[in-house]
Amino acid sequence: MKYASFLAALSILVLAQCKKKSTETSDMEEKVVAFDVNDMDSSALPCENFYTYAIGNWQKLNPVPSTESRWMSFNILHEENKKKLQGILDETAKLKDAKTGSFEQLIRDMYLSALDTNGTASKGLAPLAPIQEIIASIRDIQSLNTALGKLGPMGVGGPVAMYVTIDRKNSEAYTVGASQTGLSLPDRDYYLTDDPKMIDIRNAYVEHVNTMFKLSASEVADPGKRILDLETKIAEICWPRQELRIAEKTYNKMLLADWDAGMKNIDARGILKAAGFPEIDSIVVGQPSFYEKMDALLAGVSIEDWKVWLTWKMLNSYAPHINDQFEQEHFAFYSTKLRGVKEMKKRQERILQRIDNTMGEPLGKLFVDKYFPPESKEYVAEMIENLRSAYRESIQNLTWMSPDTKKKALEKLEAFTYKIGYPNKWEDYSKLDIKADAYVQNLININKFGHELMLEKFGKPVDKEEWHMSPQTVNAYYSPVGNEVVFPAGILQPPFFHVSFDDAINYGGIGAVIGHEFTHGFDDQGSKYDGKGNMNNWWTEEDRKQFDSLANVLVEQYSAVEVLPGKFINGRMTLGENIADLGGLTLAYAALQKQLNGKDPGLIDGFTWQQRFFLGWANVWKGNSTEEDINNRLLTDYHSPAEYRVRVPLNNLSQFHEAFGCGKAPENGVKIW
Numbered sequence: 001m002k003y004a005s006f007l008a009a010l011s012i013l014v015l016a017q018c019k020k021k022s023t024e025t026s027d028m029e030e031k032v033v034a035f036d037v038n039d040m041d042s043s044a045l046p047c048e049n050f051y052t053y054a055i056g057n058w059q060k061l062n063p064v065p066s067t068e069s070r071w072m073s074f075n076i077l078h079e080e081n082k083k084k085l086q087g088i089l090d091e092t093a094k095l096k097d098a099k100t101g102s103f104e105q106l107i108r109d110m111y112l113s114a115l116d117t118n119g120t121a122s123k124g125l126a127p128l129a130p131i132q133e134i135i136a137s138i139r140d141i142q143s144l145n146t147a148l149g150k151l152g153p154m155g156v157g158g159p160v161a162m163y164v165t166i167d168r169k170n171s172e173a174y175t176v177g178a179s180q181t182g183l184s185l186p187d188r189d190y191y192l193t194d195d196p197k198m199i200d201i202r203n204a205y206v207e208h209v210n211t212m213f214k215l216s217a218s219e220v221a222d223p224g225k226r227i228l229d230l231e232t233k234i235a236e237i238c239w240p241r242q243e244l245r246i247a248e249k250t251y252n253k254m255l256l257a258d259w260d261a262g263m264k265n266i267d268a269r270g271i272l273k274a275a276g277f278p279e280i281d282s283i284v285v286g287q288p289s290f291y292e293k294m295d296a297l298l299a300g301v302s303i304e305d306w307k308v309w310l311t312w313k314m315l316n317s318y319a320p321h322i323n324d325q326f327e328q329e330h331f332a333f334y335s336t337k338l339r340g341v342k343e344m345k346k347r348q349e350r351i352l353q354r355i356d357n358t359m360g361e362p363l364g365k366l367f368v369d370k371y372f373p374p375e376s377k378e379y380v381a382e383m384i385e386n387l388r389s390a391y392r393e394s395i396q397n398l399t400w401m402s403p404d405t406k407k408k409a410l411e412k413l414e415a416f417t418y419k420i421g422y423p424n425k426w427e428d429y430s431k432l433d434i435k436a437d438a439y440v441q442n443l444i445n446i447n448k449f450g451h452e453l454m455l456e457k458f459g460k461p462v463d464k465e466e467w468h469m470s471p472q473t474v475n476a477y478y479s480p481v482g483n484e485v486v487f488p489a490g491i492l493q494p495p496f497f498h499v500s501f502d503d504a505i506n507y508g509g510i511g512a513v514i515g516h517e518f519t520h521g522f523d524d525q526g527s528k529y530d531g532k533g534n535m536n537n538w539w540t541e542e543d544r545k546q547f548d549s550l551a552n553v554l555v556e557q558y559s560a561v562e563v564l565p566g567k568f569i570n571g572r573m574t575l576g577e578n579i580a581d582l583g584g585l586t587l588a589y590a591a592l593q594k595q596l597n598g599k600d601p602g603l604i605d606g607f608t609w610q611q612r613f614f615l616g617w618a619n620v621w622k623g624n625s626t627e628e629d630i631n632n633r634l635l636t637d638y639h640s641p642a643e644y645r646v647r648v649p650l651n652n653l654s655q656f657h658e659a660f661g662c663g664k665a666p667e668n669g670v671k672i673w
């Protein structure tokens, strides 16, 4: 898929489990409520629990629907939007003469193929035969390596992941990277901890794998246990997530020849060749110790077990798209067991979701053509410049940073670029082969096409116009290698933003989101990149020490939060996001002051602009989650739970304490930016 290989390098606003989409802003005259006071719980005190105070009543009235694992502002936005996307699908389906390779043809035929459930089911596993043949050809380590190279582009990931990516120390050029990979459960902790919940999940996983093999009429003995055993060995050599985010630790550039020579069983050059990569000299290895140990594991596990495992990877990727039995079994484990979702969405919605996930950019083009008004672009551009100017002043006034480092920080700030709405130029999809009667084959083709697009980039200058998210996505990101902030059309909607909202609500919503993304350029990892997007230290040692000690206060604050009995936030893993939330709010508040320029807009619904700013922030993070979802995210999500994205930063802000008359900010309060 198009966006997959770059996502890991980005700081995104929210981790979406299934990709979320957007709504439109075409009805600019329509009256939209900026903040609904009926959402508030007046029995809660703002200074004690601002989250409940601001949106507690909404929480009571909006339990998680049976088809979801959590229910947030993001989902509501998405619901509105789905109607529009569905309309696009229905219209496209009626097109008689769409040019082969045009976005219309691709979307139309992908949609028709997804609707053809009987045709798809009657073919069964037949479209997967080429994949099965490759797996069957494995006889020894050498043929295993070749097979891994051939399977990756077909959407069957092996224990070695290599891809084209932007070189973090030379952001003008692409390089090839290698990262740890291989688990089918969400994180290594699912395999390694003795928590009774995790043991229960592992038992269910074994049963799930057994059932999937049985449904595929396979005669493999004990596949569930064999796969759990193998993946547990992989989990043991995986780095924990908090290590994965450390920029310098995951940048280990070496000559391909040297890396290859150091490994006895993994044939990196052979895998790259089989996957169609051009000749390369060097490679950036993300987790060297993972590959040292994986090299031993490749020979330490029997060839038969590797074949069973690759068959599992194939089934897990494709079987849920083949028929109802597979799909329901997949849902029962991955959605119900792991995320607490009780009920499957309707077929029509599932189809829409899949097309959005697999063909985000073509669908997004048709979407913005119809629904994204150019006025929104101008308004948001102005807010971005207000935020930049607030950041400029903040850096100039910092007491903990030396003049030398400030100069560099300001250079980086001025070099920030931004993208709003949708790409100026769309990717060429004309080589993608999509047919109206070949759903599973289409999915394979999409994987292959994404791989080809990725390979084509290698050797060319970095494409600065490229987007790493589809335009209809309700999300935003900062790319450290691009030094750019990106706001897709999807997030430029209520409750984040509307041209008719009062400034306080817009700045507490999308304004703080813009500030959040800006701050990623200066969070614990983003601050290691310079204005050109190169990993390059521009800090004095003393300034870095000061910054780290301020950041450590945040680590402690978040690590002390007990979300569920005995389950705490990982303050180290979520540090970058927490710095961005605190910084984003500080800057957006200052930018709002600039916007108001001394004028007091007066009370709205009984609240001052200062109060409405914070209500606006709580409003974008209102939500409910299943317990399973919370457990999952505490281990896998780099963001803190929504409630604490509101409560912890506000507790640090004297502006908040003043706005609600809470007295002084607490002594352990911290201000970084």
Ligand SMILES: [Zn+2]
Residues within 6 Å of the ligand: 011, 012, 013, 014, 516, 520, 577, 580
């Ligand atoms: Zn973020």
